[in-house]
Amino acid sequence: MSTIGEIASRTGLRASAIRYYEAQGLLPTAARQGGKRVYDSSIFQRIAIINLAKAAGFSLSEIRDVLTKVRSSQPRTAWKGFAKVKRAEIEHELERLSLRKRIVTALGRCRCASLDDCGRAFADALAVNSFTPRLK
């Protein structure tokens, strides 16, 4: 049975973040002793899952959904579905990132004499290669 401060220092999360996760429904409502949260060791697994999902790029609300579904069906089935969606998102981001890279490389090779020349040159580039202006 440990306090929020101990959980914080052991997990690297800030106490405020732990409270926030609880408020968001990512962590179960903690038991209280004298008004203060007390935790048993199972909290570490729950936090580990959250950290892992965050590291995988899930938003907090997605993590809440994942947690709910993983509990109500078989973990393997639920994870599979979420992973598929996330993988697609990641592929998409990889494409955007490689576009960014190409543009940066092109800019690094700029030989324009003035900024306005750049504007003209890349106005054409944007039109021709359909460098989508709004990346997101």
Add this chain to the structure above:
Amino acid sequence: MSTIGEIASRTGLRASAIRYYEAQGLLPTAARQGGKRVYDSSIFQRIAIINLAKAAGFSLSEIRDVLTKVRSSQPRTAWKGFAKVKRAEIEHELERLSLRKRIVTALGRCRCASLDDCGRAFADALAVNSFTPRLK
């Protein structure tokens, strides 16, 4: 000489965005006629540059810096420096993204019977492979 509305419809930017860019110092203070902004065609080059830099992943304040430096030194030199920094950032993001991908793939292969098992399994994974918990 065109109004902000025309510039907006020709560039795809919203009028509010154009005003915002001006307020942020990305676009020069527009000339006024009867209190209203009027633009000549040079605005298109400037907007093209901004869109390009955005597509390259520069933030608005970075773009402001770029614009300043590109004007004060030779464009090629200035761009080169900024591009180098950005390329490094992109490489970094690519690494983070590929880490996310590996984690998602691992999650998709989860064979745990319960969520708590996942917690234990990945608590180990996090410790061993140093899947950095805070991705950013």
Add this chain to the structure above:
DNA sequence: ATGCGACTTCAAGTCGGCTTGAAGTCAAGA
């Protein structure tokens, strides 16, 4: 009994890149 440190709640602040809304101005057309 009082001071301390760790906790509590709740509201508000942060960052970026805009958008939205309210209230007002301006020139042109019916």
Add this chain to the structure above:
DNA sequence: TCTTGACTTCAAGCCGACTTGAAGTCGCAT
């Protein structure tokens, strides 16, 4: 003349993931 529509300014709102601050509570050691 009066309305319309496009513009103006300024303040505030939005999203996500927290953090920060104020004010209060708890139990322990001095």
